[in-house]
Amino acid sequence: MTEREKLLLKKYGNRRLYDTKRSAYVTLSQVADIIKQGVDVEVVDAKTQEDVTAFILTQIVLEQARRKNALLPAELLHLIIRYGEDLLQEFFQKYLEQTIHGYIQFKKAMDEQFSKWIDMQLNYSDMAHKTLSGLTRFPNIFSPPPGSPGTKKDKG
Numbered sequence: 001m002t003e004r005e006k007l008l009l010k011k012y013g014n015r016r017l018y019d020t021k022r023s024a025y026v027t028l029s030q031v032a033d034i035i036k037q038g039v040d041v042e043v044v045d046a047k048t049q050e051d052v053t054a055f056i057l058t059q060i061v062l063e064q065a066r067r068k069n070a071l072l073p074a075e076l077l078h079l080i081i082r083y084g085e086d087l088l089q090e091f092f093q094k095y096l097e098q099t100i101h102g103y104i105q106f107k108k109a110m111d112e113q114f115s116k117w118i119d120m121q122l123n124y125s126d127m128a129h130k131t132l133s134g135l136t137r138f139p140n141i142f143s144p145p146p147g148s149p150g151t152k153k154d155k156g
Contacts, residue, residue, distance in 0.1 A: 005040075006041060006042040007019065007020075007021055007034060007039050007042070008021070008041075008044070009031065010044055011043050011056065012046045012047075013047065017031060017043065017056070018046070028059060028060050029063075031060060032060045041053065041056075041057075
C-alpha cells in the first residue's frame, strides 16, 4: 500500500479532536467523513505526543456500530474475549486487512466492468439474433448430398 499524506489531528484531554490543517475542532463523525473521502488521519495525544490513531478509529467504528445496534455477532465477541487480544491482533493484521483489500479490488473491477457494459448499451437479444442468423444448419450426414447420384432429382 502506498504511503499517503496524513491529516494530523491532536487529541486533547477533554476528548476533543483538533484538525491542525483547518485549525478547528472536529467531531468523530467529521473524522469519519474525512476518512470516507480517502484521507488518512493520524491522531496524537496533545500532551504526551503518543499516537492514539487506532484508539480514535476504533471509537469511530464502535460509534457507528452503536447506531446500528451491532458490529459483530455476540458469539464472535465471546471468542475474542475468551482467546485474548493477541489472537485478535494477529487475525486483523494478517487476514482481515488482506481480505478487505481483496474485496475492495474485486468490487472496483466488477463496478468498472458493469459500467463498461452499460456504456456499450448492448442488447443481448439483438446480438444473439444476428449471431444465430449467420449460422448454417448442419448437413444431414446420413443422406447423400443434393445433386449426387442416387438422389430423386437425378432419376428424372
